[in-house]
Amino acid sequence: MGQQEKVSTSLAGAVSEGISASLAPVDAELARRYPGDPGTRQPVHTVYVPGDAFDAGTLRSWGDQALAQLDEHAPDAASFAAVLGLSDDLAEPVYSRVRAKLEREPVEDLRVDFEDGYRPASSADEDETAARAARVIAEAYTNGTAAPYMGIRMKCMEDAVRDRGIRTLDIFLTGLMEHGGLPEGLVLTLPKVTYPEQVTAMVRLLEAFEKQHGLDAGRLGFEIQIETSQSILAADGTAAVARMIDAAEGRATGLHYGTFDYSACLGVSAAYQASDHPAADYAKAVMQVAAAGTGVRVSDGSTNVLPVGPTAKVHDAWRLHYGLTRRALARAYYQGWDMHPGHIPTRYAAVFAFYREGFEQAAARLAAYASQSTGDIADEPATAKALAGYLLRGLDCGALDNGEVARRAGLTRADLEGYAAPRRGDLTATAE
Numbered sequence: 238m239g240q241q242e243k244v245s246t247s248l249a250g251a252v253s254e255g256i257s258a259s260l261a262p263v264d265a266e267l268a269r270r271y272p273g274d275p276g277t278r279q280p281v282h283t284v285y286v287p288g289d290a291f292d293a294g295t296l297r298s299w300g301d302q303a304l305a306q307l308d309e310h311a312p313d314a315a316s317f318a319a320v321l322g323l324s325d326d327l328a329e330p331v332y333s334r335v336r337a338k339l340e341r342e343p344v345e346d347l348r349v350d351f352e353d354g355y356r357p358a359s360s361a362d363e364d365e366t367a368a369r370a371a372r373v374i375a376e377a378y379t380n381g382t383a384a385p386y387m388g389i390r391m392k393c394m395e396d397a398v399r400d401r402g403i404r405t406l407d408i409f410l411t412g413l414m415e416h417g418g419l420p421e422g423l424v425l426t427l428p429k430v431t432y433p434e435q436v437t438a439m440v441r442l443l444e445a446f447e448k449q450h451g452l453d454a455g456r457l458g459f460e461i462q463i464e465t466s467q468s469i470l471a472a473d474g475t476a477a478v479a480r481m482i483d484a485a486e487g488r489a490t491g492l493h494y495g496t497f498d499y500s501a502c503l504g505v506s507a508a509y510q511a512s513d514h515p516a517a518d519y520a521k522a523v524m525q526v527a528a529a530g531t532g533v534r535v536s537d538g539s540t541n542v543l544p545v546g547p548t549a550k551v552h553d554a555w556r557l558h559y560g561l562t563r564r565a566l567a568r569a570y571y572q573g574w575d576m577h578p579g580h581i582p583t584r585y586a587a588v589f590a591f592y593r594e595g596f597e598q599a600a601a602r603l604a605a606y607a608s609q610s611t612g613d614i615a616d617e618p619a620t621a622k623a624l625a626g627y628l629l630r631g632l633d634c635g636a637l638d639n640g641e642v643a644r645r646a647g648l649t650r651a652d653l654e655g656y657a658a659p660r661r662g663d664l665t666a667t668a669e
Contacts, residue, residue, distance in 0.1 A: 270483070271530035274626075276658060278633045279534055280346035280386050281588045282575045283493070287354040288366040288389075293373050296384055300343025302578035306544065307336065310551045311582075320552045321559050321583070327590055335585045338635050343581060345634070346386040346572075349374075351405050352393070352428050353498075360401070367405045371412025378420040388424035390462075394435035403442060410457075414450055424490065425459040429498065431467045433477065433484035440486050458488045460536075464495030466502045469520050479527040489533045492524045493574070496538030512538045512561055512573075521570060536572035537565040544579035555583045562587035571630060585634075592631030599624045600645035603656065607648060625656035 286295055311317035317335075318328035349370045357363040370389060377383035389409050392402030406425070413419050427439050443457040461481055463469065471477035482489050499520055500510035511517070517538070524535050540561055544554035558580050565573055566587065575584055603624040631637035632650065639650055646653075 272532050273530060273658075274534075275532050276654065278385065279571055279630070281571065281634050282344075282573050282581070282584050283346040283348055283386075283536065284344045284575050284581075285348050285350045285354055285390070287356075288349050288351050288363070288370060289355060289357065291349045291370060291373065293376065293382075296344050296347065296377075296382065299578045299581065300339045303339045303343060303581045304336065306551065306579050307339075307582055310544075310548045310555075317582075317586070320555055321586055321590075322556075323586070323590060324594075327593060330593055331586055331589045334589050334635060335582055338585050339581065342384070342635070344384045346424065347384045348387075348424070348426055349389045351402075352390050363401070363405060364408055367408040368412050371409045372416055375413055375416035375420070378422070379417060383420070383422065386422040386424050387420070388422075388426065390426035390428055393427065393429035394438050395429065395431075406442070407446070410446055419452070419456065423457075425457065426462060426493065427459050428462040428495070429464050430461050430481060431465045431477075433480040436461060436481045436484040436489070437486075440484070440488055443488065455487060458490040459485075460491040460493050461485070461489055462493045462495050463520060463524055464498035464502070466499070469523050476523055476527055478524055482527060482531055482533055485533075489531075491534045491536055491572075492528055493536040494521050494524065494538045496574075497541065499538075510541075512540065513564060521568070525569065534572065535570055536574070537561075537570040539574035539576050540580075541576065543577045544583075545577075551579065554579070559583040559587045563591060566591045588634055589636040592627070592634070592636035595627065596631060596637055596641075597645065599627050600642060603628070603648065603653075604646045607646075607652070607656075621656050625653045629653050629657055 284299065307317070311320055314328045314332035317323070317332050318325070323331055351363065351367065355363075355366075357366065367389070374383065374387050377387065389406070391406045391409075392398040394402065410419070413423070427436070430436060439459060443459070444454070446452070447454060447456055461468075461478075463478060468477050468481065471480070478492065482492075494512070494517065496512050496517060497510050500514060500516060501507075503516050505514060505516055521535065521537065528535050540558055542554050542557050544551040544558070562573060562584055565571075573584070575581055603621060606621045606624070628637065628642055628646070629650070632639060632642065632653075642653070643649060648656075
């Protein structure tokens, strides 16, 4: 061992202490505003079903319809791969996993829609529909047939429909309480948010419900739908969506892009309203930056091109949906909307292909990082966090399984969670 170096300093300890004291409020603000990803499973999609069409058989019906579409229009791996352009090595693994997913868990997140997709005959009819939705969802969680996430989309906080939206939400939540309490997978969606004050109103509403039922403060969270230009850029030039996250006081769980309302708001012609329009890309980029580090997740929108009709038309719609989903995944929009049972085969095909084609490289890179061995890519802690997050997302949706990840990366799920968990200031942390 060589001669030990003399270590000298010039600054008194009081200097460091003073700096730390001056930055203490900033430290607290960073921890409050940017807690990092919650580490829970994020669904790959949200399925919207009109309130009057939702019943106890909806989830299974969507899976059965999707399987029937595969049987009719792509009865084997080779035909499905040919439609979507999957490589030979991905064809069978993706197809078999898609079919298994549709049989086991066809929908990851379902929203009973009381907004655009719902046309009640009367106010009393909406009351009854909301009460029935609560009962059916509660029963699904009780008997094990629920999707991992379920809830409702209420009407917005604008004057014309505000009271109706509040009443529907109240009936729904009260019904859940009467049928055993709020399920862990409950998700609420507030649409057409234009001003942060509307988010604040939703917070006050949920606070009142929690207090009325003796629930823990903050038990109820909600998604914010971004469907108007004002939700991206406020009149004063600020990013309104960032202010909305702040106005949610920790209750915001997601920002969901509304493809068609937002496009129409900007005057985009109907033929060009799509999630890959430049206007959509701009809105989602602002959403993504505003949400980064806050624990609020971003979701892409949907396509209105439905896979119905003759096989050639179904294949065209499948290719479009698959391409849009893959495009979104590459841009770190890991969730989107699906509006028809025929969309979910290509949703899962795109998601599974995305994780399976990058699995080997991601696992190898993370294994090299964990063992501190050298390779052809010099990864750093932030990249290790991203690699672990990628593998965890693949595991959560069923694209990967624990065994193959453990064999290739030499890491358990707990190891992956350790690498994925550190916040920005703790990226030197490693898995235990």
